[in-house]
Amino acid sequence: MSWADFKREANFIGGAWVGADSGATIDVTNPATGEIIGTVPDSGTAETARAIAAAQATFETFSRTTADERAKLLRRLHAAIMDNQRALAELLTVEQGKPLAESMGEVGMSAAYVLWFSEEARRIYGDVIPSPWGGRRILVTKQPVGVVAAITPWNFPSSMLARKIGPALAAGCTSVVKPATQTPYSGLAWGVLCEQAGFPAGAVNILTGSATKIGGEMTANPTVRKITFTGSTPVGKVLMRQAADTVKKVSMELGGNAPFLIFDDADLDAAVEAAIASKYRNSGQTCVCANRFYAQAGIYDAFVEKLAAASAALKVGSGLEEGVVQGPLIDDKAVAKTESFIADALGKGGRVVTGGGRHALGGRFFQPTVIADATSDMAFAREEIFGPVAPVFRFDTEEEAVRLANATEFGLACYFFTRDLGRAFRVSEALSYGQVGVNAGVITTEVAPFGGVKESGVGREGSKYGIDEYVDMKYVCIGGL
Numbered sequence: 001m002s003w004a005d006f007k008r009e010a011n012f013i014g015g016a017w018v019g020a021d022s023g024a025t026i027d028v029t030n031p032a033t034g035e036i037i038g039t040v041p042d043s044g045t046a047e048t049a050r051a052i053a054a055a056q057a058t059f060e061t062f063s064r065t066t067a068d069e070r071a072k073l074l075r076r077l078h079a080a081i082m083d084n085q086r087a088l089a090e091l092l093t094v095e096q097g098k099p100l101a102e103s104m105g106e107v108g109m110s111a112a113y114v115l116w117f118s119e120e121a122r123r124i125y126g127d128v129i130p131s132p133w134g135g136r137r138i139l140v141t142k143q144p145v146g147v148v149a150a151i152t153p154w155n156f157p158s159s160m161l162a163r164k165i166g167p168a169l170a171a172g173c174t175s176v177v178k179p180a181t182q183t184p185y186s187g188l189a190w191g192v193l194c195e196q197a198g199f200p201a202g203a204v205n206i207l208t209g210s211a212t213k214i215g216g217e218m219t220a221n222p223t224v225r226k227i228t229f230t231g232s233t234p235v236g237k238v239l240m241r242q243a244a245d246t247v248k249k250v251s252m253e254l255g256g257n258a259p260f261l262i263f264d265d266a267d268l269d270a271a272v273e274a275a276i277a278s279k280y281r282n283s284g285q286t287c288v289c290a291n292r293f294y295a296q297a298g299i300y301d302a303f304v305e306k307l308a309a310a311s312a313a314l315k316v317g318s319g320l321e322e323g324v325v326q327g328p329l330i331d332d333k334a335v336a337k338t339e340s341f342i343a344d345a346l347g348k349g350g351r352v353v354t355g356g357g358r359h360a361l362g363g364r365f366f367q368p369t370v371i372a373d374a375t376s377d378m379a380f381a382r383e384e385i386f387g388p389v390a391p392v393f394r395f396d397t398e399e400e401a402v403r404l405a406n407a408t409e410f411g412l413a414c415y416f417f418t419r420d421l422g423r424a425f426r427v428s429e430a431l432s433y434g435q436v437g438v439n440a441g442v443i444t445t446e447v448a449p450f451g452g453v454k455e456s457g458v459g460r461e462g463s464k465y466g467i468d469e470y471v472d473m474k475y476v477c478i479g480g481l
Contacts, residue, residue, distance in 0.1 A: 001084055003091035005192075011041050011208065012191030014054035015201025020209060021046055026181050031097040031328045031364050032318040040184045043209030048176065048217040051205040055147045055174040056223050058202030063144045063172040067121045070170055074118030077169075077197035081111040088189060092158055093319040095183045097327040097364070098282050100319055109446065110162035113462060116446040117166035120467045124171065136479045142471040144172035145249055146225030149218035151211075151239070153231045154180035154330055155285045157187055160230045163450070163461040165190060165204060171470040173226070176218065177206045182330055184208045211235075219243045226470065229253070230287075233410070233455050251459025251469045253287070253451055255384050256412030259405035260290035260441070261427070263398070264298040266417035267439070272306045274441025275390070278415060280314060280368055281442070283326050284388040285334070288413035288435065288444065291385055292374075293392040294401050300394050304372045307390060308353040311368040316359050328364035329387060335364050338387030344379045345371050345391060355388070382408065398423060402430045412452035415441055434460075 009025075010017040019025075020041035027036045041047075081088065089103035096103070129138040150164040157179055168175050179187025187206055194204045207214065218224055219242035226249040229239050233255040243250050260278060262271045278290040295303040319327040329335050335358065342356060355369030366388055374381070374391035381393075395401045405414060415437040416427055428436045434452040437443040444450060449460035459469050 001087050003087045006087060006091050006189040007038060007185050008188040009038055009040055011043055011047060012206040013051045028095060028184060030094055031330050034363060037094060040208040043207045044213035045217045047207055048214045051176045051207055052147060052221050052223050054202040055176050055205055058200055059147055059174040062174055062200060062203055065172060071118045071121045073197055073199055074114055074169060077193060078111050078115040080193045080196040092186045095185050096157060098319050099324045099327055102282060106156055106159045110158045112446045113162040113166045117170040121170035124467060124471060135481045136477055139476040141474045143474055145470055145472050147223055148173045148175045148226045148228060149224045150175055150177045151215060151229045152179050152187060154182040155282055157183035161187055161190055164228045167467045167470045171467055173470050174203050178214045181208060215239060222246045225249060252457040253461060254457040255410055256287045256456055257291045257384055257408045257410040258288055258413045259292045259294060261401050261405060261416035262295045262303055263418040264296045265419045268299060268302060268306060271417040272310055275307055276310050278441035279390045280326055280388055283329055285330060285386050290415060292381060293390055294395050294404055295392055297394055297396050304353060304392050308370040311370050312354045314368045316365055326368060326388060329366055334387060335366060338366055338389060341380050341385055341389055348375060348378050350374055350378060402427060406432045409455040411454035412456035
């Protein structure tokens, strides 16, 4: 199949491909060219309510399937993804802009999450607790939470969905999904994949349209028992408030402001290589990419020089072009925001070492940028950049580095480089983050728990812990024995 075979311009509700009730549509644009590549339904409250009803109807039977049955379905879904990896990656690049190699990796990661949770379906274990009463037995079981509503972002439109659909289906839950309107096709493609794998109609429902109306119905409808969201902290807070009225289970993977610390004793070349991978992946548009670089005084100048040289060497262009490692930003608003961070830094004494503006290719392409002499009063010290800008701050002591790294309301991911074993333990324990990379800049894997602390969210995705977000624990006391 080609990528066009996965590009569906309709909602997937109860196993049927349908438009919005009003017939209204939303244009989808290729960020590399500005070309409109298609439309998707502009759905709202009524369509969402029907999708939830379809999910609930299927949940009545799907929740009673065996772990073995669900594991086999998920393995078929994994095979469908991998059999079409290239086509799905091309579709992702066309609508999102990231280089094809990154898209291939994301689709592969999507399949990895599905395969992981196909195995975890068999391991939703309970307990038998020694009873304090002679004539009773105490059992603890785990059951699927119910209908799951999932809202996913545009920066990883395939793998973010895999992290939610995979454990939901493994646990015996059904889902209603809203992908981002900037990148809806990678989300709607999951409907095609679920059909190929043989999931029952209504197990996964996908619709596009108004975030306010769809999210409002998802949070207000009492049939939905779980909300899972990946996106900005402000939107996550709104969803949590709305979900409180019906006391839904929630998991939120929200914003970040990842520090990347380089100590005097670090392997500088390894640190620069990891910094490039961490900073410029997806053009800096990831919630775990390095947002603030802190280099110790003894190696500050050398690190800036090496980072700037490596950044300047990155090939920028269309994601489908051979050798490109940085594609366009997602939209014009993202370009303007990136420019505002640079202007703010220059106005406060920052120094552009390389890059600093829009790329010669025009459009939404932006130069990989390194800013030296960064200070804590600059906007990117507090705010998430979501663009290809690498500000480098200076620090003197380990204690200062930890204090600066923790000086944010966010706590998703962080990184540091050192060859001191004691420091590796001290700093990793002192950093207030859900994920810590020591001498590594890219650490995401389906086998480890992904999530943050503070205002970066609640809950974990992936790993053996990820399935717990989709089950309820039940205590059963059996008497009369």
